[in-house]
Amino acid sequence: MTMSIHAERARYIPVEQGFNIERPVLAPQAFVAEMRRTFADETPTGFVALDLSLILGTVYAATTPFMLARYARVRTGERLACALAASGEIWAVLRGTGTLARDGETLRWRAGDMLALPGGIASTWQADEDAVLWLVTDEPALAFQGVRPEAAERAPVQATHYRAEDIARELRVLYDRPMAPDTPGRALFMASERTERLCTCLPAMTLTLNAVRPGEAQRPHRHNAAALVLALREARCASTIGGATYRWTEHVTLLTPAGAAHDHRNAPVTEGSAVTDDDIALALIVQDGGLYYYGRTMGFSFADAGQR
Template sequence: MTIEAERARYVPVEKGFNIMRAPLAPRAFVDEQRRAFARETPTGFVALDLSATLGTEHAATTPFMLARYARIRRGEMLRATLPASGEIWAVLQGAGTLERDGERMAWQADDMLALPGGIASTWHADEDSVLWLATDEPALAFLGVRPETAGRGAIDATHYRADDIGRELRALYERTMGPDTPGRALFMASARTERLGTCLPALTLTLNAVRPGESQRPHRHNAAALVLALREARCASTIGGQRLPWTQHATLLTPAGVTHDHRNAPVAGDAVRDDDIALALIVQDGGLHYYARTMGFSFA
């Protein structure tokens, strides 16, 4: 018998149709956020790692996504080559420059970037900086593949500048909402991914705003979601019956298929300031589900 034949296993159908895995629970990664912003934290990554729950040998926040904070001290640099098809970055604090693939790009607070994965990157900080990033590394690790960097796939480096984002948000804040509008949200895309309706082929990136007294109706979808609170206001999410108040720059996990909503408390008076409007960055593995026709969005 050959070694290849010895590897063969034959599984009864009742076991094949009843594969059980530990579920993910809603949670807020507040301790990780505090560690990333602490002055004594050295330059490096703070991973939102639930691999112990997921039973994986690789770091993962959900089965298909990994989120991290990146802390870079003033005058220092962070080098990384991430085994992902693509990377989504948000600058929460600070400013600096990015060097990768022979190019140099300046970044500052409130900028966002979508980048092809697998490329050596060096992040230089001109001041104490904290960035947040999400990738599909767990999906590639599960398949046992590495990113293809020669052709760059369907991802071009894309820079969402703070000033441009600000103008788009102003229109979003004033948008008239209909009874069937899923939420006050803005999808981020690129020239190459706009037709897909996503930021990266596998991942979606949206900016969600909740004005005072508004709520995003309870809903569910088959994509897991990572919710990064950029401006907390008086907002809280209810995820699977658990109320989780927004904390600025903390990340909430919405597991796949779990009913959730986002509600911002009213404010006194008629004048609404930007600080009263809750704002979150939301990354989902929705690109995979849109492509597979399995998004499964519905209002609760």
């Protein structure tokens, strides 16, 4: 019998080989050089990707197997155009003001704002004053599967704007919220009209604001989701991730690999001193957690459970 080209493509793999797949280990790290390059005076308008594709062994840019993070610089009066092959995009404005034009709509943004946007739509970011933004997408997840974003009318989210003034109001409540011993952290989940029931920002990705008051420590824990931690306010905070300690530095991104035990702890203020907002550490955290929530495989556990 003549074998067709379709039959020639078939491969048969022994079960022991299929259940013992080895992947390169993704280690915790801080993307200091990328942050400095983005904020440097001479840096032109464009993206600075936090790309670990050489470690991950992918032919496409990726920070984790499912997420890609970037910094974006938009110089005064200039425009940054993009159309990202993602199901959705999470943006945070670190500096500057400007406008976003996409899909026939225009939105004004400023430092402190955050946005959740459907992916695959041509966008133009124009800066009124020198701007730096941070964004995370699920481009690697789509690239791995060889799929493209849905049409705009079927996108999992609509353009959602988290305004700086609204965030500030919510943070005031977060800072004073009582903490129980088993509370995972002092955190605020950001969602949208379409994802509120999922408790995620995008269906596959979570966006949280995490605060650590002086003298407070987020209990060591681990989860199946990888996390990208962007320090917004350092205070005296540090994270221990997989046994390595990283001091928080404003606008530096930390990578917490999937399953790595980690904590966040903020040193106390001088005895007798009043606590101000500057003493409260604040970070923006994006995880691919929505995938695990939906798959019923969150894998959350406290890493010090046997020590308490």
